[in-house]
Amino acid sequence: MLIEPKWKRWVYFYIPLTVFVVGTLFPFYWMLITAIRPDAELYRSWRAASNTPFWTLQPTLEHFQDLMAKTTFPQWLWNTFFIAVASTAISLFCGLLAGYALARLRFPMAGTVGTSIFVTYLVPPTLLFIPLANIIRTFRLGDTPWALILTYPTFLIPFCTWLLMGYFKTIPKELEECARIDGATRFGAMLRIIFPIAVPGILSAGIFAFTLSWNEFIYALIFLSSPERKTVPVGVVSELIRGDIYFWGQLMAGALLGSIPVALVYSFFVEYYVAGLTGSVKG
Amino acid sequence: MKRPIAGGAGSAAGLEVVLPHPRTTRPQRLTRFLESERALAALLLAPTVLILSTFIAYPFIMGVWLSLSSTSVGNVGEFVGFKNFAKAWNDSIFRTAFGNTFYYTFWATIFKLTLGMWLALLLNRRFRGKRIVRASMLLPFIVPTVLSTFAWRWMFDPTFSVLNWLLYRADLITTKLPFLSDGVYGMWCAIVVNTWRGMPFFAITLLAGLQTINPDLHEAASLDGANGWQRFWHVTWPLLKPVTVVVVVFSVIQTFSDFQLIYVLTGGGPANSTHLLATYAYQVGVATGLLGEGAAISLFMLPVLFVVVWLQLRYLRRMEGA
Numbered sequence: 001m002l003i004e005p006k007w008k009r010w011v012y013f014y015i016p017l018t019v020f021v022v023g024t025l026f027p028f029y030w031m032l033i034t035a036i037r038p039d040a041e042l043y044r045s046w047r048a049a050s051n052t053p054f055w056t057l058q059p060t061l062e063h064f065q066d067l068m069a070k071t072t073f074p075q076w077l078w079n080t081f082f083i084a085v086a087s088t089a090i091s092l093f094c095g096l097l098a099g100y101a102l103a104r105l106r107f108p109m110a111g112t113v114g115t116s117i118f119v120t121y122l123v124p125p126t127l128l129f130i131p132l133a134n135i136i137r138t139f140r141l142g143d144t145p146w147a148l149i150l151t152y153p154t155f156l157i158p159f160c161t162w163l164l165m166g167y168f169k170t171i172p173k174e175l176e177e178c179a180r181i182d183g184a185t186r187f188g189a190m191l192r193i194i195f196p197i198a199v200p201g202i203l204s205a206g207i208f209a210f211t212l213s214w215n216e217f218i219y220a221l222i223f224l225s226s227p228e229r230k231t232v233p234v235g236v237v238s239e240l241i242r243g244d245i246y247f248w249g250q251l252m253a254g255a256l257l258g259s260i261p262v263a264l265v266y267s268f269f270v271e272y273y274v275a276g277l278t279g280s281v282k283g
Numbered sequence: 284m285k286r287p288i289a290g291g292a293g294s295a296a297g298l299e300v301v302l303p304h305p306r307t308t309r310p311q312r313l314t315r316f317l318e319s320e321r322a323l324a325a326l327l328l329a330p331t332v333l334i335l336s337t338f339i340a341y342p343f344i345m346g347v348w349l350s351l352s353s354t355s356v357g358n359v360g361e362f363v364g365f366k367n368f369a370k371a372w373n374d375s376i377f378r379t380a381f382g383n384t385f386y387y388t389f390w391a392t393i394f395k396l397t398l399g400m401w402l403a404l405l406l407n408r409r410f411r412g413k414r415i416v417r418a419s420m421l422l423p424f425i426v427p428t429v430l431s432t433f434a435w436r437w438m439f440d441p442t443f444s445v446l447n448w449l450l451y452r453a454d455l456i457t458t459k460l461p462f463l464s465d466g467v468y469g470m471w472c473a474i475v476v477n478t479w480r481g482m483p484f485f486a487i488t489l490l491a492g493l494q495t496i497n498p499d500l501h502e503a504a505s506l507d508g509a510n511g512w513q514r515f516w517h518v519t520w521p522l523l524k525p526v527t528v529v530v531v532v533f534s535v536i537q538t539f540s541d542f543q544l545i546y547v548l549t550g551g552g553p554a555n556s557t558h559l560l561a562t563y564a565y566q567v568g569v570a571t572g573l574l575g576e577g578a579a580i581s582l583f584m585l586p587v588l589f590v591v592v593w594l595q596l597r598y599l600r601r602m603e604g605a
Contacts, residue, residue: 013405013408013410016401016405017405017410017416020398020402020405020420021416021419021420023479024419024420024422024423024479024483025419025422027423027431027434027435027438027479028422028426028431028434030434030437030438030445031431031434034434034437042443043442043443044443090334093330094330094331094334095331097327097328097330097331098327098328098330098331100327101323101324101327101328102328105320105323105324105327106320107320107321107324107325108321110324113328113332115596117331117335118596119592119596120335120339122532122533122536122588122591122592122595123339123343123588124536124537124539124540124584124588125540126540126541126542126560126561126564126581126584127343127346127540127581127582127584127585127588128339128342128343128346128581129564129565129568129569129581130346130349130564130568130569130574130577130578130581131342131343131345131346131349131578132338132342133569134342134345134349134574135337135338135341135342135345150334150338151338153334153338154334154335154338154339157331157334157335158335161331185314185317185318186317186318186320186323187314187317187323211425214427215425215426215427215428215429217427217428217429217542217543217546218542218543218561218565221546222569232427232430233427233428233429233430233543234429236429236430236433237429237433237546237547246437248437248440248443251433251437252433252434252437254430255430255431255433255434258427258430259426259427259430259431262425262426262427263422263425263426266421266425267418270414270418270421273421273425274421274487274491277421277484277487277488278487278488278491280533281488281526281529281530281533
């Protein structure tokens with residue numbers, strides 16, 4: 001479109017972009033290098049002459065082995081996965097039905113219901129964690145995965161509903177009308193015509209909800225107490241620091257392994273994730 | 284289960300209307316019930332309304348009650364009016380946390396917006412490896428915040444900080460910087476980490492907005508002699524404003540109510556100088572067990588959230604009306 005001199009492209013484009021890429025990825029590189037560095041090298045004065053902070057000459061898997069063998073990390077991974085999948089499934093189910101109702105059906109108070117779901121979308125978990133802890137205690141759900149499976153939908157359902165409602169609105173009404181003329185019931189048309197078309201939207205909402213619940217921290221911190229019931233973020237914070245001592249090698253190994261599943265899911269579905277992300281803020 | 288409705292819904296539909304259909308001649312009661320839009324809507328919304336009212340509306344009411352009572356763990360309190368709010372307001376740690384929350388939100392949002400916009404403009408150009416660069420840019424946003432904040436905490440470590448090492452080697456400093464052992468530095472470290480984590484969200488959503496702008500507009504503007512900055516200010520920005528407003532609202536809410544980043548990075552220290560409202564509410568309400576006071580502290584977030592949500596709703600209405 002516009003022809004620009006080479007130096008300009010360097011100054012305005014390549015250099016800033018490189019700075020962004022390096023700045024964004026450096027902490028991950030640092031995680032990796034810390035996780036494979038032997039302890040003797042890890043705790044060496046920052047002014048030591050022989051210090052080679054950006055690589056290591058004796059890479060070791062010791063920290064990973066310790067993490068797997070001496071802590072309940074594998075169990076945390078499984079807990080996180082189970083809770084994320086279950087709460088995503090519940091939220092998708094509720095979001096699909098509610099999103100369809102709000103996008104397609106005319107009923108009294110439709111506007112009020114839509115607005116209140118939108119408002120709950122904007123309620124941050126940190127506003128309600130203290131009374132919610134009380135309620136969890138009352139329902140005797142404390143220290144069970146159900147405490148999280150039932151509370152994560154509070155921020156996932158509004159998001160799923162919002163996203164899927166937007167998606168349903170883009171599907172032409174005529175498709176449904178045709179099916180109904182063919183004798184399908186309203187419910188049948190929703191189930192067999194609209195939902196299959198909405199699969200990309202459902203996938204976007206699902207991936208996004210999965211990463212959100214994988215990352216959730218404050219509810220998991222408060223509602224779970226036994227070490228073997230914890231999720232990865234809480235387990236890493238509370239179990240890998242003994243007293244005041246940080247085992248940085250293990251911590252970074254845990255951080256890395258705890259990030260990989262969600263990064264993998266993300267890398268397979270980047271486009272869906274981005275669609276979910278941009279859809280989540282669209283009206 | 285699989286009846287060929289989907290396939291048959293095309294051109295033949297007009298003919299099939301006249302044919303009697305087994306399902307329509309003898310409708311069952313449930314199907315007839317579900318043909319009513321009201322009934323179906325009620326049924327479809329029921330699970331959502333049930334979960335949201337049990338775990339949002341009910342806790343909210345309970346939170347208001349707790350904040351007006353002297354409840355603590357293992358001790359059913361009594362009504363004390365606004366005592367908890369007054370006590371919090373006269374507490375110097377609370378004042379610091381209150382100020383910090385605004386400071387943190389303000390600066391983090393400014394940085395996220397400017398850097399995110401810049402990154403979006405860079406990513407909007409054509410270059411090799413664009414897809415992989417865009418995908419990797421989102422990593423800070425998808426990786427669990429707690430885990431990546433640990434990496435930052437290690438980078439800010441008082442004894443083994445790699446950042447100190449870098450600055451020292453570059454001859455920019457002669458002694459270590461007290462990254463997390465000083466309140467002011469600590470707050471700025473948190474702002475940096477928050478910016479690092481939240482910027483991709485801005486960049487990717489703004490990029491999506493940029494991609495909807497017709498390139499002809501830019502061409503026309505540059506033919507009229509507009510330079511790069513003028514094109515951004517008079518063409519890109521006005522068209523991008525709706526997306527920007529929504530993204531900023533989301534980010535302000537997230538940042539204002541942030542908990543995990545401070546919890547891991549500084550834990551509110553040193554000497555309670557870097558608390559935010561959420562972390563202080565946690566310290567008082569959960570760690571100390573004063574549920575009433577903790578609930579009151581977290582409810583101090585409500586007026587700000589309320590204003591932001593209200594502005595957002597008004598803005599959405601106006602957009603729909605336009």
